[in-house]
Amino acid sequence: AQSVTQPDIHITVSEGASLELRCNYSYGATPYLFWYVQSPGQGLQLLLKYFSGDTLVQGIKGFEAEFKRSQSSFNLRKPSVHWSDAAEYFCAVGENQGGKLIFGQGTELSVKP
Amino acid sequence: GAVVSQHPSWVICKSGTSVKIECRSLDFQATTMFWYRQFPKQSLMLMATSNEGSKATYEQGVEKDKFLINHASLTLSTLTVTSAHPEDSSFYICSARTGGSEQFFGPGTRLTVL
Numbered sequence: 119a120q121s122v123t124q125p126d127i128h129i130t131v132s133e134g135a136s137l138e139l140r141c142n143y144s145y146g147a148t149p150y151l152f153w154y155v156q157s158p159g160q161g162l163q164l165l166l167k168y169f170s171g172d173t174l175v176q177g178i179k180g181f182e183a184e185f186k187r188s189q190s191s192f193n194l195r196k197p198s199v200h201w202s203d204a205a206e207y208f209c210a211v212g213e214n215q216g217g218k219l220i221f222g223q224g225t226e227l228s229v230k231p
Numbered sequence: 232g233a234v235v236s237q238h239p240s241w242v243i244c245k246s247g248t249s250v251k252i253e254c255r256s257l258d259f260q261a262t263t264m265f266w267y268r269q270f271p272k273q274s275l276m277l278m279a280t281s282n283e284g285s286k287a288t289y290e291q292g293v294e295k296d297k298f299l300i301n302h303a304s305l306t307l308s309t310l311t312v313t314s315a316h317p318e319d320s321s322f323y324i325c326s327a328r329t330g331g332s333e334q335f336f337g338p339g340t341r342l343t344v345l
């Protein structure tokens with residue numbers, strides 16, 4: 119079955135520290151992978167996506183993610199977290215760029231001053 | 232570009248009444264729109280996919296007679312929650328795409344049924 123797992127429900131990091139949010143997927147075909155961010159009471163904003171090519175993708179707001187096929191992972195990273203990064207982060211997988219998406223459970227990020 | 236709006240942003244209604252939520256693509260023509268439901272502190276669950284001019288395709292377990300979806304134009308889709316009950320209280324999010332583009336998400340509608 120197709121699924122996305124985000125093992126960490128809640129992560130707290132200090133401002134300026136590095137961040138890595140984990141995402142593992144189970145998908146029968148070549149996956150299209152996405153990371154979204156959701157601020158409280160808001161819709162989703164796309165941070166980055168991976169379809170093919172270079173397995174390290176750069177996104178907005180200084181985020182990057184690395185696709186590792188052997189580990190079925192697509193972890194999100196940021197070298198230095200800002201207080202404004204506090205939000206809910208969702209990893210998602212789809213069959214193509216605009217098709218149905220399966221979302222992970224989300225990881226809530228808190229940032230300590 | 233690629234802005235999706237939803238109206239209302241929040242709504243409170245009495246049990247047994249119907250509520251309509253609008254999803255609009257403001258600067259592009261949305262051939263496909265998706266409706267998601269999100270419970271507090273949980274992920275988004277796809278409810279249905281609608282293509283302009285066609286009947287919506289509902290995900291397994293979603294009652295199509297309760298959640299009526301209409302996609303009558305390339306810029307507007309509506310979700311009507313009929314005979315709403317407290318368990319229908321949730322955050323409803325729509326997304327839209329044109330052709331094979333990625334999905335663009337609306338800001339969501341918070342529904343509270345008393």
